[in-house]
Amino acid sequence: MGKKDKKVKKEKKGGKRMTKKQLVEKLTDLIQLNAPESVSLKRIYAELKLNTHPLKMLCLDILQDMLTDDFICEPEKGRYKLKNPDQIVTGTFQRKSNGKNSLLPEDGSTPIFVAERNSAHAMNNDKVRVALFARRKNREREGEVIEILERANDTFVGRLKVDRHYAFLLTESRTLANDIFIPKERLKGAKDGDKVVVRVAEWPDDAKNPIGQVIDVLGRAGDNTTEMHAILAEYGLPYSYPENVERAAEQIPAEISAEDLAEREDFRDVLTFTIDPKDAKDFDDALSIRRVGDGLWEVGVHIADVSHYVKEGSIIDKEAFKRATSVYLVDRTVPMLPERLCNFICSLRPDEEKLAYSVIFRIDDKGNVRDSHIAHTVIRSNRRFTYEEVQDILEARQGEYAAELMQLNTFAKILRERRMAAGAINFDRMEVRFEIDEATGRPLSVYFKVQKDAHKLIEEFMLLANRTVAERIGKVRGGAKPKVFPYRIHDLPDPEKLEDLKNFIVKFGYKLKTAGSKTDVSRSLNHLLDEIQGKKEENLIETVSLRAMQKARYSTFNIGHYGLAFDYYTHFTSPIRRYPDLMVHRLLTRYLAGGRSVQQQKYEDKCEHCSDMEQVAASAERASIKYKQVEFMSEHIGEVYDGTISGITEWGIYVEINENKCEGMVPMRDLGEDYYDFDEKNYCLIGRKRHKRFSLGDPVRIKVARANLEKKQLDFTIA
Numbered sequence: 001m002g003k004k005d006k007k008v009k010k011e012k013k014g015g016k017r018m019t020k021k022q023l024v025e026k027l028t029d030l031i032q033l034n035a036p037e038s039v040s041l042k043r044i045y046a047e048l049k050l051n052t053h054p055l056k057m058l059c060l061d062i063l064q065d066m067l068t069d070d071f072i073c074e075p076e077k078g079r080y081k082l083k084n085p086d087q088i089v090t091g092t093f094q095r096k097s098n099g100k101n102s103l104l105p106e107d108g109s110t111p112i113f114v115a116e117r118n119s120a121h122a123m124n125n126d127k128v129r130v131a132l133f134a135r136r137k138n139r140e141r142e143g144e145v146i147e148i149l150e151r152a153n154d155t156f157v158g159r160l161k162v163d164r165h166y167a168f169l170l171t172e173s174r175t176l177a178n179d180i181f182i183p184k185e186r187l188k189g190a191k192d193g194d195k196v197v198v199r200v201a202e203w204p205d206d207a208k209n210p211i212g213q214v215i216d217v218l219g220r221a222g223d224n225t226t227e228m229h230a231i232l233a234e235y236g237l238p239y240s241y242p243e244n245v246e247r248a249a250e251q252i253p254a255e256i257s258a259e260d261l262a263e264r265e266d267f268r269d270v271l272t273f274t275i276d277p278k279d280a281k282d283f284d285d286a287l288s289i290r291r292v293g294d295g296l297w298e299v300g301v302h303i304a305d306v307s308h309y310v311k312e313g314s315i316i317d318k319e320a321f322k323r324a325t326s327v328y329l330v331d332r333t334v335p336m337l338p339e340r341l342c343n344f345i346c347s348l349r350p351d352e353e354k355l356a357y358s359v360i361f362r363i364d365d366k367g368n369v370r371d372s373h374i375a376h377t378v379i380r381s382n383r384r385f386t387y388e389e390v391q392d393i394l395e396a397r398q399g400e401y402a403a404e405l406m407q408l409n410t411f412a413k414i415l416r417e418r419r420m421a422a423g424a425i426n427f428d429r430m431e432v433r434f435e436i437d438e439a440t441g442r443p444l445s446v447y448f449k450v451q452k453d454a455h456k457l458i459e460e461f462m463l464l465a466n467r468t469v470a471e472r473i474g475k476v477r478g479g480a481k482p483k484v485f486p487y488r489i490h491d492l493p494d495p496e497k498l499e500d501l502k503n504f505i506v507k508f509g510y511k512l513k514t515a516g517s518k519t520d521v522s523r524s525l526n527h528l529l530d531e532i533q534g535k536k537e538e539n540l541i542e543t544v545s546l547r548a549m550q551k552a553r554y555s556t557f558n559i560g561h562y563g564l565a566f567d568y569y570t571h572f573t574s575p576i577r578r579y580p581d582l583m584v585h586r587l588l589t590r591y592l593a594g595g596r597s598v599q600q601q602k603y604e605d606k607c608e609h610c611s612d613m614e615q616v617a618a619s620a621e622r623a624s625i626k627y628k629q630v631e632f633m634s635e636h637i638g639e640v641y642d643g644t645i646s647g648i649t650e651w652g653i654y655v656e657i658n659e660n661k662c663e664g665m666v667p668m669r670d671l672g673e674d675y676y677d678f679d680e681k682n683y684c685l686i687g688r689k690r691h692k693r694f695s696l697g698d699p700v701r702i703k704v705a706r707a708n709l710e711k712k713q714l715d716f717t718i719a
Contacts, residue, residue: 101114
């Protein structure tokens with residue numbers, strides 16, 4: 001065998017396949033271990049055994065990303081070193097109740113382990129400075145907190161345990177290893193067993209427990225209002241309205257002045273109605289329709305003109321921005337605006353004159369939008385419909401305003417069809433709802449809200465209005481720079497997660513295209529979502545598909561909305577319950593009047609705050625649903641149900657009961673006499689001895705074992 005052959009053989013043998021994630025970790029370690037010296041490309045290839053062309057190319061790509069991210073620098077061609085070899089790192093502290101704390105560095109580099117003894121009593125999400133210890137080979141980076149720069153959250157919610165001489169707060173927080181000690185004189189009248197909000201006042205260096213004081217007594221644990229307020233407090237959300245803001249709202253006159261009327265388009269005599277859930281009080285949007293010629297219709301999307309009443313920088317505006325969104329718990333709404341505004345002055349109630357901000361469309365019989373204009377208007381709603389009433393009229397093809405509703409429904413179906421053809425993704429998620437006992441707040445039954453034509457009718461016209469407003473500001477001619485504007489953006493799916501989804505659904509006999517244009521991928525996704533309809537794995541595959549999607553958010557940097565297949569999209573249609581819509585109304589008015597562009601960074605920061613608050617509100621909403629599910633199932637201990645495995649983790653399996661969608665866990669110890677391995681890629685647990693397999697989507701029969709309201713947790717056993 002010649003020298004050349006030997007070399008070829010060796011090269012083939014080397015170069016073990018490595019994922020991008022693995023290579024990033026190895027590169028990061030190598031560069032950090034050699035800091036502050038630089039490392040040559042040749043040495044990187046040799047030490048990491050990168051002896052195939054694809055691996056070398058992947059390495060160069062990663063190095064380029066690290067240079068762009070300012071993580072490393074290239075002092076001379078082909079040599080790389082850590083940009084900040086300093087041994088002090090700033091970042092966010094992540095506290096764990098098991099003492100395995102970590103620092104997430106600001107520069108996005110690998111997390112740093114911080115043992116409890118080195119944490120300087122930093123709290124979860126505090127901004128801290130950490131000094132790194134000398135790096136030990138094959139060990140994770142470790143350090144100690146040397147300074148707390150900014151406290152993230154010093155309040156905790158829990159149940160009070162009062163003894164003769166002292167009291168403790170027992171929290172369900174997974175971030176505190178120790179209960180909070182409360183001196184008797186700082187109880188604010190709270191009694192044993194009360195749910196309270198406690199602020200950590202101090203945590204002396206030599207003390208095991210933080211010391212706190214009660215700042216609010218929520219009520220008796222187990223009482224419905226107490227528990228709902230506790231959920232809000234847990235997420236840092238308000239559960240009452242500040243009196244001074246309420247008073248400011250009381251000063252706002254509800255009457256419409258002659259000057260207001262003079263400068264608005266008058267729609268009071270045009271047929272107009274609202275369509276909302278049966279328990280809604282804040283009517284954000286209304287639709288008007290009239291024939292304006294042969295084969296031509298005028299459709300108005302009328303939105304409550306909140307910006308007329310809530311002036312920028314006012315006390316009401318500041319409170320609304322802080323909240324950024326209304327929060328919808330199972331049995332109550334925590335509004336963004338004071339009740340006088342959201343349910344009375346701004347709400348488009350029937351038979352009352354209201355100020356609106358409207359997008360008026362002229363649409364032909366084939367559903368083509370001929371033209372549109374945006375105007376401040378005055379309207380008078382003729383009828384307040386619920387979704388159920390409209391659905392009945394559409395199905396029976398008769399009833400009040402049936403002809404107009406059916407015409408709008410025809411247009412909505414055409415708009416939807418075109419959106420889907422353009423590559424929009426069709427996620428029709430089923431929502432869990434509860435029939436609640438008004439007196440006690442206890443759940444009496446569970447039902448599901450399914451999207452029908454009445455919902456879709458409203459949705460399509462809201463999408464059309466939002467898109468039209470975004471295009472009006474964002475689409476500019478002749479290379480001009482568009483003015484700063486808040487968009488609702490949605491990025492392309494995560495490629496790795498799409499691959500995982502593709503590999504996961506193969507087991508059920510489905511295919512997914514993950515390469516090609518974004519329209520190809522979204523069409524393939526839609527085909528999958530159509531195929532699974534009505535099948536037992538429908539909910540499961542929808543959930544895994546949703547996980548592959550990015551989260552939609554607000555930003556002044558427009559990248560389009562992937563899920564809707566729109567190049568320009570914003571939120572304009574719900575200013576009573578979403579702050580971004582209020583920002584959009586104000587900027588739209590400014591720009592349509594020829595005003596100059598606003599400062600981008602200021603509005604990007606506002607968008608970020610609104611996106612964050614939207615996530616917090618969604619978490620609180622999920623927690624309230626979870627609480628009610630556990631409360632509902634607590635009446636059914638010992639009963640047996642059919643379920644579907646909805647989640648797999650290293651500590652057990654999650655099962656969703658088919659008939660009511662309540663989810664609980666079968667802990668690992670209750671899975672039988674075997675040791676199970678967790679296969680993350682294939683979403684399954686496999687028994688070592690008996691090879692029993694629990695996979696995502698498998699049907700199982702379970703027995704309800706325990707319902708822990710405090711932890712919002714259901715425990716099942718396999719029946």
